[in-house]
Amino acid sequence: MTESEQTSSEEIKAEKFTWQLALLEAGLYVAGRPLDLKTLGNITGTRSKKRVRKLAKTLVENYKNRDTSLEVLELEGERFVMQLKPEYTTKVRKLSTRPLLSAGPLKTLSYIAFRQPILCKILFPLTKPMFQTDRFI
Structure with missing residues (x-):
């Protein structure tokens, strides 16, 4: 070589x-x-x-x-x-504990996943979203 x-x-x-x-x-x-x-x-x-x-x-x-x-x-x-x-660690700890979704949206998505398909009119009283229709989610 x-x-x-x-x-x-x-x-x-x-x-x-x-x-x-x-x-x-x-x-x-x-x-x-x-x-x-x-x-x-x-x-x-x-x-x-x-x-x-x-x-x-x-x-x-x-x-x-x-x-x-x-x-x-x-x-x-x-x-x-x-x-x-x-x-x-102490300086940046609060940044790592912040979830991507807050508890409200996470609960809503969990409910939809568990009960799907679900009508918006059934979901509305539980979540109070900004829409009211009879569409499926």
């Missing part, structure tokens, strides 16, 4: 490692909960626990060296999690 072929092979391996590291980071971010090595392996496309562990530990170290509000931690049971650093 020539020197240029060896360099090319090393570059390809480095690119693959960087890509898998980015996939692992994205998976931890989206999951919002601890993930085990098997799940992380599925995300990165590798079956080697040793490789996944190396990727995860590299990500842990990368986040330790970054000046960011996020951290990646290794938990017991060879699980990894991306989370907010404790010093930022």
Whole structure:
């Protein structure tokens, strides 16, 4: 193998490692909960626990060296999690607890899902919506 072929092979391996590291980071971010090595392996496309562990530990170290509000931690049971650093939690906690729907619309949608099809005139006295028709929902 020539020197240029060896360099090319090393570059390809480095690119693959960087890509898998980015996939692992994205998976931890989206999951919002601890993930085990098997799940992380599925995300990165590798079956080697040793490789996944190396990727995860590299990500842990990368986040330790970054000046960011996020951290990646290794938990017991060879699980990894991306989370907010404790010093930022109190400042932004109220943002995470705000539901996408308030209780009223959520109850209405639950009622419709459970009782469908339902006439609007039956739903109206329960929810007081802005419409009054005999259409089905």
